[in-house]
Amino acid sequence: xxxxxxxxxxxxxxxxxxxxxxxxxxxxxxxxxxxxxxxxxxxxxxxxxxxxxxxxxxxxxxxxxxxxxxxxxxxxxxxxxxxxxxxxxxxxxxxxxxxxxxxxxxxxxxxxxxxxxx
Numbered sequence: 001x002x003x004x005x006x007x008x009x010x011x012x013x014x015x016x017x018x019x020x021x022x023x024x025x026x027x028x029x030x031x032x033x034x035x036x037x038x039x040x041x042x043x044x045x046x047x048x049x050x051x052x053x054x055x056x057x058x059x060x061x062x063x064x065x066x067x068x069x070x071x072x073x074x075x076x077x078x079x080x081x082x083x084x085x086x087x088x089x090x091x092x093x094x095x096x097x098x099x100x101x102x103x104x105x106x107x108x109x110x111x112x113x114x115x116x117x118x
Contacts, residue, residue: 012046022095029114040089042055053089053098055088057081
C-alpha cells in the first residue's frame with residue numbers, strides 16, 4: 001500500500017486529490033473530444049468501510065461527441081463520464097490497495113487490463 005496525500009480531513013471525511021498525471025494516464029484510451037473528466041478527488045468515510053469509498057470529479061463537455069447540441073445533458077455523455085470516474089476510482093483503489101477483493105491486481109495490471117477486463 002502506498003502513502004496517500006491527504007488534502008483535507010473534515011467531519012470524519014478524508015478527501016484526497018488524484019494526481020493530474022494519474023487521471024491523464026487513465027484517460028489515455030479516450031479520444032481527445034471525449035476526455036470529459038478534468039480532475040478527481042477520492043473521498044473516504046473511514047467508519048463506513050468499503051461502502052464509504054467514493055470518487056468525485058470535475059467534468060467538461062464542450063460539445064457532444066455524437067449529436068448536435070440538444071441543450072441538455074445526454075445519456076451518452078453521462079455514461080462516458082460514469083466510465084471515466086469509475087476507471088479512476090478503480091485504478092486509485094488498486095494502486096493503494098484499498099479494496100481487498102482486488103488485491104490480485106497492481107497498478108501495472110490495471111492499466112494493462114483497463115479496457116479488456118475492468
